[in-house]
Amino acid sequence: MRRYKQLLYTTFGLVLIFSCKQQDATTADEGSVATTPVKVTTVKDSTLTETISLTAVSAYLQKSLIKANINGYIQKANATPGKSIYAGQVLFRIITKEAKAIGNVVNKLDPSFKFSGISNIKAAQSGMIVQVDRQKGDYVQDGDLLATVISKNSLVFLLDLPFEYNKIIQQNKKIQVLLPDGEKLNGVLSGSLPAVDSLAQTQRLIIKVANATNIPEGLVAKVVLVKTNHPNAQVLPKSAVLSNETEDEFWVMKLTNDSTAVKVGIKRGLENNGLIEIDSPKFKQNDKIITLGNYGLADTAKVKIQK
Incomplete structure (x- = not known):
């Protein structure tokens, strides 16, 4: 009986020692779990x-x-x-070769005849002379081009739009034109030509600009057209969105608590100015999404938020 009690005490002691060692090992393992320092953000509407x-x-x-x-x-x-020039201004004076040959002889013979052989060519409209084809002393025939005048108020910008973007014109009635020197002009779409270039498949649009002065013809400017507009989009910084090598799968790392991050698959939309639209799922405003330290994190990884 005494021997049995000694054996029982010995067994109990061994079990107690083993349990303590196992508990110490478990505590040591839990303390050695690696945590990744991260920074987080929340979704915003933009x-x-x-x-x-x-x-x-x-x-x-x-x-x-x-x-x-x-x-x-x-x-x-x-x-x-x-x-x-202004409308009605005399630009050229032409004298016939007969009048130049005989001079004022006819008027001397008969003053009532009032023959001069001179014709004054006047401007039909106000504007600016851009080309002069004849000079003083040149001989011209009826219908010959003497000069070209443009109307300053008729300035437009001609845009050759690829026909594949034809449907977006309806949402671009107001257009901003950016000149090479940085000046911005506000323009409106005033019309389009009913023809398409057979090679380039582009249609010519006419953009009327306001308050444009001293702009030469043939100046190349940049026009920005809105293709898609998403108001109140759910967005995250670009650094918060991860992808695979083929970029056909996207996800973010969301915190379920202050120390655990889980992988959440997403569908992304537009990207602009470092922001990416999240089409789905819809996150809550207080959901914490990792922006720094998320690369290479496994699902249910242990993390520590840095302030």
């Missing part, structure tokens, strides 16, 4: 816009051609390129 950038060329739609109305010599030319 407006994301997808745009396309195209080029447009300045042009003056209204051009007036100054032509000779008789055969003769240019006796006086009051036209120089770049000169502003």
Whole structure:
């Protein structure tokens, strides 16, 4: 009996010692679990816009051609390129070759005849002379081009839009035109030509700009058109979104508590200015999403939030 009690005490002692060692080992294992320092953020609502950038060329739609109305010599030319003119201003004076040959002899013979053989060519509209084709002393025939005048108020920008973007024009009635020197002009879509370039498959649009002064013809500007607009989009910083090598799967690391991060698959939408739209799932405003330290984290990883 005494021997049995000694054996029982010995067995109990061994069990107690083993339990203590096992508890110490478990405590040591729990204390050795690695934690990753991370920084977190929350989802926000923002407006994301997808745009396309195209080029447009300045042009003056209204051009007036100054032509000779008789055969003769240019006796006086009051036209120089770049000169502003007003409607009715005399630009050229032409004298017929007959009048130049006989001079004022006819009037001396019969003063009542009042023959001069001179024709004054006037500007039909106000504007600016952009081209002069004839000078004083040149012989011209009826219908010959003398000069070209543009109307300053007819300035537009011509945009060749790929026809695949034809449907987005309805949401781009107001268009901003950016000039090479950084100046921005507010424009509106005033019309389009009913034809498509057979090779480039582009349709020409006419953009009317306001308060445009001293812009030369042929200037290439940049036009930004809104392709897609998503107001009140759920967004996260780009650093919060992870993907696989083929970039066909996306996910974020969300905290379930202050020390555990889980992998949550997402569907992403637009991306703009370092923000990515999250189409699904819909996160709560207080959900914490890791932005720094999330790369390579496993599902249900242990983390520590850094302030």
